[in-house]
Amino acid sequence: xxxxxxxxxxQDSNLNxxxxxxxxxxxxxxxxxxxxxxxxxxxxxxxxxxxxxxxAKEEMNKxxxxxxxxxxxMSPHITIYKWSVPMMMSITHRGTGVGLSGAISxxxxxxxxxxxxxxxxxxLIHSLSIGPFLTGLAKFGIAFPVSYHTYNGIRxxxxxxxxxxxxxxxxxxxYTVIGLSVITSIALLMI
Amino acid sequence: xxxxxxxxxxxxxICATLFTKLHQKNEKKITERRSVTSMAKxxxxxxxxxxxSLHWTAERMxxxxxxxxxxxxxxNPGPVIDYSLAAALTLHGHWGLGQVLxxxxxxxxxxxxxxxxxxxxxxITFTGLCYFNYNDVGICKAVALLWSK
Numbered sequence: 001x002x003x004x005x006x007x008x009x010x011q012d013s014n015l016n017x018x019x020x021x022x023x024x025x026x027x028x029x030x031x032x033x034x035x036x037x038x039x040x041x042x043x044x045x046x047x048x049x050x051x052x053x054x055x056a057k058e059e060m061n062k063x064x065x066x067x068x069x070x071x072x073x074m075s076p077h078i079t080i081y082k083w084s085v086p087m088m089m090s091i092t093h094r095g096t097g098v099g100l101s102g103a104i105s106x107x108x109x110x111x112x113x114x115x116x117x118x119x120x121x122x123x124l125i126h127s128l129s130i131g132p133f134l135t136g137l138a139k140f141g142i143a144f145p146v147s148y149h150t151y152n153g154i155r156x157x158x159x160x161x162x163x164x165x166x167x168x169x170x171x172x173x174x175y176t177v178i179g180l181s182v183i184t185s186i187a188l189l190m191i
Numbered sequence: 192x193x194x195x196x197x198x199x200x201x202x203x204x205i206c207a208t209l210f211t212k213l214h215q216k217n218e219k220k221i222t223e224r225r226s227v228t229s230m231a232k233x234x235x236x237x238x239x240x241x242x243x244s245l246h247w248t249a250e251r252m253x254x255x256x257x258x259x260x261x262x263x264x265x266x267n268p269g270p271v272i273d274y275s276l277a278a279a280l281t282l283h284g285h286w287g288l289g290q291v292l293x294x295x296x297x298x299x300x301x302x303x304x305x306x307x308x309x310x311x312x313x314x315i316t317f318t319g320l321c322y323f324n325y326n327d328v329g330i331c332k333a334v335a336l337l338w339s340k
Contacts, residue, residue, distance in 0.1 A: 057240045057243065097288075098288065104280055108318070108322075108323065112319045117327055118333055118336070122340065135337065135340045139338065191338065
């Protein structure tokens with residue numbers, strides 16, 4: 001490329017020689033840009049292009065560095081967006097996940113710490129005056145988060161396979177998940 | 192050659208010399224840097240991104256495994272599924288909470304502390320569930336007993 005430009009401009013005036021030098025350095029610079037990491041002194045021309053050969057990790061680090069440099073609010077931000085069903089469902093998915101994980105950890109710690117056995121405590125709670133209410137609450141507290149997190153987890157696995165990204169599909173699968181979770185948790189409370 | 196052309200020629204020569212000098216300096220710097228640290232850095236970044244991708248796949252595989260464990264636990268309860276559930280639930284929770292920490296905990300020290308705390312919590316959880324499986328009725332039976340009340 002450079003040779004081609006050179007042979008064209010070689011016979012012409014010295015002004016063209018200057019042009020050749022400019023071309024030469026622009027090409028050299030661009031060529032290097034695509035090979036190595038982005039250097040700030042070369043980034044004027046290619047500012048909006050991710051340089052080739054950078055990894056997802058490097059891009060991610062750049063993103064976080066910029067965020068902390070500009071003191072941006074955290075992402076995903078919780079309070080600035082208009083509420084929508086898919087957004088609420090996403091938060092509920094995370095909420096049920098954290099809640100169930102916390103419940104499992106609490107159960108595990110209780111198993112380690114408490115002296116009595118599980119059937120003993122279950123009978124004890126059941127024999128209380130509000131016992132059936134408490135066990136019913138425990139059942140619902142397990143049934144709804146588990147079924148919701150399971151169905152929505154399947155929805156997520158669909159997205160992970162690249163399916164169901166169109167907005168109407170997101171809503172349709174979302175409402176299906178909510179419906180199925182309610183039906184399943186009520187059915188589980190009945191048995 | 193007019194005066195204007197002559198000036199341009201001089202200017203271009205000076206510019207070219209300056210450019211070349213600067214360029215050689217940069218090139219030297221870049222080459223040095225690339226040969227010493229950047230190669231190692233690039234390789235580390237590549238293995239990091241490969242590890243992240245593998246982790247992503249492992250998370251999905253575990254999710255599918257956990258989905259399959261539900262029916263197995265219902266139709267074939269016992270110690271095998273009890274311990275499998277203890278491991279799978281702990282790991283799924285550990286990875287899931289790890290994602291939450293990644294999103295909302297910033298700063299090198301804070302991230303390290305949060306991850307250490309999460310590791311401790313997950314270790315205690317797994318120990319507790321195994322203890323429950325060994326010394327008590329086990330996870331499957333525990334759910335069945337709760338639902339029998």
